[in-house]
Amino acid sequence: MAKRPRQRTPGETLWWGRTVRLAISALAVWFVFGFLVHGFVFQLNDITIADFPLGFYMAAQGSLVVFVALIFWFCGRQEAIDRNAGVAEPEPVRGEMPL
Amino acid sequence: MRLPSPEDTFLNNLGRIYGTYVGGFVAFVILLAVLEQLGVPDRIIGYLFVFFTLAVYAGIGIVTRTVKVSEYYVAGRQVPAVYNGMATAADWMSGASFVGLAGTLYALGYDGLAYVLGWTGGFVLVAVLVAPYLRKFGAYTVPDFLAARFGGNFARLLGIVVLFACSFTYVVAQIYSTGIIASRFLGISFEIAIYVGLAGILLCSMLGGMRAVTWTQVAQYLVLIIAYMLPVAILSAQKFGLPIAQITYGAVLQEITVLEQQLLAGGLATAETLKPHLAPFTSLDPFNFFALIACLMIGTASLPHLLMRYFTTASVRDARRSVGWSLLFIFLLYVTAPAYAAFAKLEVYQNVIGAGLDALPEWIYTYGRLGLVDICGAHAASVEAVQAACAEVTGNQGVLRLPDLAIDRDVIVIATPEIAGLPYVIAGLVAAGGLAASISTADGLLLALANALSHDVYYRMIDRRAPASRRLLIARLLLLGAAVLAAYVASTRPADILSMVAWAFSLAAAGNFPVLVLGIWWRRCTSAGAIAGIIAGFGVTFYYLVMTQYGGMPEWYGVKNISAAVFGLPVGFAVTILVSLLTPAPSSEVQALIDDIRRPSGDPVMRDRTA
Numbered sequence: 103m104a105k106r107p108r109q110r111t112p113g114e115t116l117w118w119g120r121t122v123r124l125a126i127s128a129l130a131v132w133f134v135f136g137f138l139v140h141g142f143v144f145q146l147n148d149i150t151i152a153d154f155p156l157g158f159y160m161a162a163q164g165s166l167v168v169f170v171a172l173i174f175w176f177c178g179r180q181e182a183i184d185r186n187a188g189v190a191e192p193e194p195v196r197g198e199m200p201l
Numbered sequence: 202m203r204l205p206s207p208e209d210t211f212l213n214n215l216g217r218i219y220g221t222y223v224g225g226f227v228a229f230v231i232l233l234a235v236l237e238q239l240g241v242p243d244r245i246i247g248y249l250f251v252f253f254t255l256a257v258y259a260g261i262g263i264v265t266r267t268v269k270v271s272e273y274y275v276a277g278r279q280v281p282a283v284y285n286g287m288a289t290a291a292d293w294m295s296g297a298s299f300v301g302l303a304g305t306l307y308a309l310g311y312d313g314l315a316y317v318l319g320w321t322g323g324f325v326l327v328a329v330l331v332a333p334y335l336r337k338f339g340a341y342t343v344p345d346f347l348a349a350r351f352g353g354n355f356a357r358l359l360g361i362v363v364l365f366a367c368s369f370t371y372v373v374a375q376i377y378s379t380g381i382i383a384s385r386f387l388g389i390s391f392e393i394a395i396y397v398g399l400a401g402i403l404l405c406s407m408l409g410g411m412r413a414v415t416w417t418q419v420a421q422y423l424v425l426i427i428a429y430m431l432p433v434a435i436l437s438a439q440k441f442g443l444p445i446a447q448i449t450y451g452a453v454l455q456e457i458t459v460l461e462q463q464l465l466a467g468g469l470a471t472a473e474t475l476k477p478h479l480a481p482f483t484s485l486d487p488f489n490f491f492a493l494i495a496c497l498m499i500g501t502a503s504l505p506h507l508l509m510r511y512f513t514t515a516s517v518r519d520a521r522r523s524v525g526w527s528l529l530f531i532f533l534l535y536v537t538a539p540a541y542a543a544f545a546k547l548e549v550y551q552n553v554i555g556a557g558l559d560a561l562p563e564w565i566y567t568y569g570r571l572g573l574v575d576i577c578g579a580h581a582a583s584v585e586a587v588q589a590a591c592a593e594v595t596g597n598q599g600v601l602r603l604p605d606l607a608i609d610r611d612v613i614v615i616a617t618p619e620i621a622g623l624p625y626v627i628a629g630l631v632a633a634g635g636l637a638a639s640i641s642t643a644d645g646l647l648l649a650l651a652n653a654l655s656h657d658v659y660y661r662m663i664d665r666r667a668p669a670s671r672r673l674l675i676a677r678l679l680l681l682g683a684a685v686l687a688a689y690v691a692s693t694r695p696a697d698i699l700s701m702v703a704w705a706f707s708l709a710a711a712g713n714f715p716v717l718v719l720g721i722w723w724r725r726c727t728s729a730g731a732i733a734g735i736i737a738g739f740g741v742t743f744y745y746l747v748m749t750q751y752g753g754m755p756e757w758y759g760v761k762n763i764s765a766a767v768f769g770l771p772v773g774f775a776v777t778i779l780v781s782l783l784t785p786a787p788s789s790e791v792q793a794l795i796d797d798i799r800r801p802s803g804d805p806v807m808r809d810r811t812a
Binding site for chain 1: 311314317318321322324325326328329330333447448451452454455479481487490491494495498516517518521522524525528529532535536539722796799800801802
């Protein structure tokens with residue numbers, strides 16, 4: 103393992119601060135859609151959208167859609183933070199990954 | 202630029218290879234459908250389905266065999282994010298998710314959605330808190346990371362104990378459900394079917410380790426998702442003219458609510474026996490509902506067989522992205538499961554409850570004969586059996602009432618093709634999907650178990666100078682040993698297997714989560730703190746599980762033992778933090794290691810000299 107002095111550069115501190123703040127934002131969204139909205143299931147169930155009571159819908163689909171979108175948003179943000187701080191990995195040699 | 206190698210040809214053509222594979226599979230299903238119309242018996246269709254899919258998985262396993270250590274353990278770290286997402290989805294979704302989840306939602310209604318939320322939301326934690334950092338660290342196993350971060354083999358040993366506690370019962374359950382599916386569709390005895398399933402499992406993982414498992418899991422994902430989405434899409438198209446059941450089942454929910462009122466008004470159900478499908482907190486109180494979500498989510502972010510899938514990507518960035526792809530692929534199944542439950546419930550409330558005992562739908566008897574549908578307390582094997590059983594029940598007047606009916610939860614998905622009146626080939630497809638789900642999860646789990654033994658115990662703790670060939674030989678022998686032991690345990694049909702699987706999440710959460718998260722995000726976390734935290738968190742959870750299940754201990758604050766990590770997690774965090782603060786800060790080497798893990802650029806922290 104590489105041995106390096108403990109000192110962190112100001113750039114690194116800034117980068118890690120941003121990383122931590124992004125993680126906290128992501129976890130806040132996660133908490134809201136994983137737990138908080140389902141605490142209001144009775145109130146939400148009074149609203150019906152396309153035959154779905156909203157409270158049921160949120161637990162069966164709505165939160166899941168948010169989770170998927172959240173992870174991809176988080177990836178994009180974290181990659182930008184890493185790039186700006188110059189700690190990102192080099193771009194892959196092979197072209198973009200095949201779909 | 203690297204030199205082109207056969208490996209790169211394979212990786213560069215993944216889209217074409219798997220596109221051809223899906224086309225071939227669809228053609229195969231159509232061929233079987235034609236054969237069925239030509240009068241080929243159901244049993245032959247079932248055989249063809251099972252053996253063709255097993256042969257394909259085995260073929261991939263053999264083609265991708267390897268003699269390199271890094272390919273055996275982490276697929277050479279060059280799996281593209283999307284494919285790793287598919288492989289992870291197959292790794293994650295077990296036979297229980299495939300056949301059992303919809304049944305749970307059928308039985309519990311809204312409360313069952315705790316499982317849907319818990320098994321999906323955890324991936325946010327994986328992407329944000331754990332996976333990219335473990336990928337950067339470059340370990341082969343989770344205990345490997347614990348050892349490097351927390352000062353050596355004692356932490357490694359604890360990691361192995363946690364890994365075994367949460368993986369072994371899980372793999373037994375997978376082999377068990379492989380046996381159930383194989384026996385039902387091949388018409389052979391359960392004990393023999395287990396070994397047929399085991400052969401399929403081993404052919405995928407023995408020769409190629411992680412590399413082979415990755416590429417068979419991708420193939421298995423494609424089969425299982427097609428098999429899961431198709432029957433309910435057809436059902437939806439029949440009823441609404443739109444094959445997107447995930448959208449149309451809203452109307453089904455409305456019909457169910459109306460029918461529930463009619464059943465109550467008609468005296469076919471009582472307020473005690475009928476749980477309204479949409480009403481929250483009828484089976485789980487709010488505290489248990491949210492506790493279960495939390496334990497499943499955090500358990501997701503702690504299960505070693507899942508986390509090790511993210512060791513296989515080409516970069517930290519890919520590891521992160523591939524968590525998103527994993528969840529997207531898993532999402533497809535999990536948003537479909539509530540639709541299955543709704544369509545099945547509609548069928549039961551409309552055509553089964555209130556029907557005369559001599560005029561029940563045919564599928565009731567089909568599954569009654571298999572012992573999966575009980576009416577009036579007896580297997581609903583025939584009209585006579587049902588009538589005889591119900592004659593004994595007071596108050597029954599020749600009409601089926603809700604309390605008279607008991608449906609095994611596995612029936613919901615498996616019976617859907619018959620409820621929709623579809624040809625047998627669709628039922629065979631569902632069986633192939635269930636088999637793919639069980640086998641892929643079993644492979645991931647067996648690999649996690651065998652790798653912990655061969656890499657962590659044998660290589661790291663017993664013989665640090667073992668050459669690559671011997672390490673791989675040992676890894677394969679241990680894989681075989683673990684598989685045979687798990688199959689033996691499964692063949693004894695352990696009674697509590699399903700509840701034990703649910704425990705795996707709580708055990709993993711309490712044992713791994715505090716130290717993984719604090720080890721990455723809190724540089725002050727010390728070895729003594731982590732060791733004490735694992736012992737305390739895992740210990741409390743294990744004690745609660747065993748004592749409430751077998752020791753006759755009353756529940757603490759009414760918490761069901763499926764959510765046991767509700768106690769273990771806070772204890773684990775608190776003990777890790779307290780002991781860390783009481784012991785000297787980690788050395789500058791460990792601090793440098795933490796810096797290295799956090800920074801995406803640069804080489805993996807840990808390198809294997811024999812790779």
